[in-house]
Every structure is written in C-alpha cells, then in structure tokens.
Amino acid sequence: MAEPIPEIQLPPITILANGSNDAEREANLKTVLSSPGYPETLFMLVEVFERRVEDVLLDYTRDSVAVRFRIDGVWHEFPPRDRVPGDYMLAVLKKIANLDHTDRRSKQSAEFGAKYRGSTMRLTLTTQGVRTGERVLLSIGYKGRDIEKFEDSTIRPAMLEQWVGLLRSPSGLVLTSAMPGDGKTTIWRCSLNAADRFVRDFIGFEDKRHSEPEVINVDVQTYDSSAGETPLKLLPQALLKQPDVLCLSDLVSGDVFDSFLDQAVDQQKFVIGHIPARSATEALVRVLALGTDPELLAKTVQGVLYQRVLRKLCDNCRQPYSPPPELLKQLGIRPGRVQTLYGEWQPPPPEMQVDEKGNPIEIPICPRCHGVGYQGRAAIYELLVVNDEIRDAIRRKADLAEMMTITSKAHVPLRDEGVVLVAKGVTSVEELQRVLQR
Numbered sequence: 001m002a003e004p005i006p007e008i009q010l011p012p013i014t015i016l017a018n019g020s021n022d023a024e025r026e027a028n029l030k031t032v033l034s035s036p037g038y039p040e041t042l043f044m045l046v047e048v049f050e051r052r053v054e055d056v057l058l059d060y061t062r063d064s065v066a067v068r069f070r071i072d073g074v075w076h077e078f079p080p081r082d083r084v085p086g087d088y089m090l091a092v093l094k095k096i097a098n099l100d101h102t103d104r105r106s107k108q109s110a111e112f113g114a115k116y117r118g119s120t121m122r123l124t125l126t127t128q129g130v131r132t133g134e135r136v137l138l139s140i141g142y143k144g145r146d147i148e149k150f151e152d153s154t155i156r157p158a159m160l161e162q163w164v165g166l167l168r169s170p171s172g173l174v175l176t177s178a179m180p181g182d183g184k185t186t187i188w189r190c191s192l193n194a195a196d197r198f199v200r201d202f203i204g205f206e207d208k209r210h211s212e213p214e215v216i217n218v219d220v221q222t223y224d225s226s227a228g229e230t231p232l233k234l235l236p237q238a239l240l241k242q243p244d245v246l247c248l249s250d251l252v253s254g255d256v257f258d259s260f261l262d263q264a265v266d267q268q269k270f271v272i273g274h275i276p277a278r279s280a281t282e283a284l285v286r287v288l289a290l291g292t293d294p295e296l297l298a299k300t301v302q303g304v305l306y307q308r309v310l311r312k313l314c315d316n317c318r319q320p321y322s323p324p325p326e327l328l329k330q331l332g333i334r335p336g337r338v339q340t341l342y343g344e345w346q347p348p349p350p351e352m353q354v355d356e357k358g359n360p361i362e363i364p365i366c367p368r369c370h371g372v373g374y375q376g377r378a379a380i381y382e383l384l385v386v387n388d389e390i391r392d393a394i395r396r397k398a399d400l401a402e403m404m405t406i407t408s409k410a411h412v413p414l415r416d417e418g419v420v421l422v423a424k425g426v427t428s429v430e431e432l433q434r435v436l437q438r
Ligand SMILES: [Zn+2]
Pocket: 314, 315, 316, 317, 318, 345, 366, 367, 368, 369, 370, 371, 372, 373, 374
C-alpha cells in the first residue's frame, strides 16, 4: 500500500480576498484554496511579512521569475523561481485581489488583505504585461509603522526645538522636503503634529491622487489634479472658514503658490508646504523654479526642514570594531571620543566556514534581520533657518551653487548629522555613504 502523501502544514495566514460583495469575496477565496499555487503564495507571504518587506517585484520571463524584495527602502535580489509554480502563484494572487487572472497584458491593480500574527496588512497588487512577459508589484502596507512624532525619530532635540519654534510662527512660510519615496509622509505628519494644531485652525489641501493620511485637527480638503484642478479651486471656500494655517503637501505651480503666499503676507496666514528635493537649499531653488515670485518667497520663508532616510543596523547582529584613527579623522570625530563603531554583520571568511575535517558548517543567520544586517529606519535632518543673506539670494534667484555657498554657513551639513548616528552605533559608515551619494 502506498504511503499517504503528508499534508502540507500551511502557515497561519488568513487571506482577506477582494471582491465587490461578500459572496464574491468568499467565492474568490474558495477558488484559490484548492489551487496548487495556494501553499506557495502563503509561504511567500510569510517570508515577506517576517522580513518586513515593503514591495515585492516579480519579473516573469519565458522560463523563470526574477524575485526582488524591497526592505527598508533597499532592493534585494532573491533566488529566482521556476515559471510554472510562479504562474500558479500569480493566478492565486490575482484571484484574491479580484483581478482577471487570464489577462496577462493589461495593467491591472487592486487591493486585498492578510492577517498574520495579530496584524492586518493591506496589500496592493499591480500587474502589467511587458515585452519579456509580465511584471508584478506587490506593495505591503504595515499599520502603525510610520513614525507620528519627531520625539520618536532620530532628530536632535536642539534642532527639533528650533523647528517647532518655526512651526509656531504667527505668519509666513515653512517648508518640509525629502527626495521622492524618502519618507515624505513621516516628515509631513511629524511636522503637522508638532505644530500647534489645538490652538490654531489648520486647513490641509491635498491632491486626491496622493493624499496624505489624516492628522488630527487638520481639516483636509481635496482637489483632483487628474481633472485639472489645483488647490486654488478650494482656496476661496477654505478662507471663509478663517483658518490660521494653510498646509499644502504638493506645490504644483508658482502661480498657485503665490496665491497662498499672498495670504501669508496680506492676511497673516501661516503656510506649511512640502517640495521634493535633494537638500534644504535645493528645496528653495526648486520653489523658485516653479515660477514662484522671488520677492514673495523671500518675504515669507522662515525655514526648511529636510529629511533623508537611512537604515538602522540590526541591533541583534551588528558587529563592533575599533575604528582606525584615519577613519575617525575622516568622519570628523575627535580622537578618543568614540572607542567602538559598528558595522553590518558579515559572514565569517571561507576558511572559517568549514570544520577541522574540511566539511562545510552551517553559518547561523540572524533571526531578527534574516541576514540583511539592517532592520528599521532612522533619518537625518537638515534644518535651514532663513537669514537675511539667504533672503537676498532668493530675491535675485541665485542658482543652486551660489545658494549652497551661502546656506553652508547657516546650517550643519547633513553628513555631520549622519556621523552622529554612526558614532552612536545606530547605523554604519557604509550605510551613511550610500545614503549621502543618492
Ligand atoms: Zn540581524
């Protein structure tokens, strides 16, 4: 008699399938339960959740599926999967997202949910046929992952105090800035949370297409940029509510922005805006490049807070070392200040990966970061407090190079802020270098 095939022990994930009604959601889930791709899908999701992967990219080519995971903002290549099981898995993912699994050409996108270890994740599946096959992006939203308050971030207390002071200015303008995909939500939400939302009335102007999550006590109005609308459409109506603070998370054009800055000058409103850039100084140059009136900007702007995100070393496996004096000198750390720096985990050299008989031994992988060496993120900040010299440079629309010469005297460089985190062992020299080169 043949041995019974042992049943596969499925991981403890509950899939919350998508569908237009309960019956459809139930039917979609029921369909995939018996699919050969179902166990494979669950095992992949477990790996994704355990590693706290933010995005999964699957590239389908003729014979195989290339797999990439984005963890703490960095893409990692994983072993490719065979095409056939990969196809089954994709069919399952599409079904639970309520997409047409037979359509491998059109761009399709939808959400579904999953429960694992007491947390509920929202997953967005986007598929698109490409020349070589099909490209699949699975983005995972983890609840409560973003920092809400600067107090929980790595900003220096003295800098935070200065920034909060600027955020409480009675009128004028402050800007937040970061590179696209570099924690805009965090710097925006933390800044609004640090402003005095309970004393003054705030109105937020958000693009429907990429609106930021709500902040308590900010009355958010949305416009639809895909229909050609701008925040200007909402401004007259919003002003009837007599707000004190106008929050613009997307600066779309100089004309629109001028209308907000006019409010800051004539009506004593306070404006908070966000613009993507590579530094606080570049943020100012970019606002000018939108066609904003230089005189208005010079008159109103008080300061810019810029953020750049870096990965934290995994505190379970980071490796201490005594930094050579040249390195300390390079970093600008005074001799004797720091005895130990930390680097990311490295596997032992090949000669140590065998026993006395020359047989390979298994190298244990850190259970917390799964061998990546980093886990979680921190940020470095640059605060530019605008002084008269900078105002003059704005008035004459100085270019980036000149502006940087002027602002370099007014703030601590981002690099030095990063060195503080290196000296504290929060991150590594290599990670700081990687982030500064971006
Ligand atoms: Zn680790």
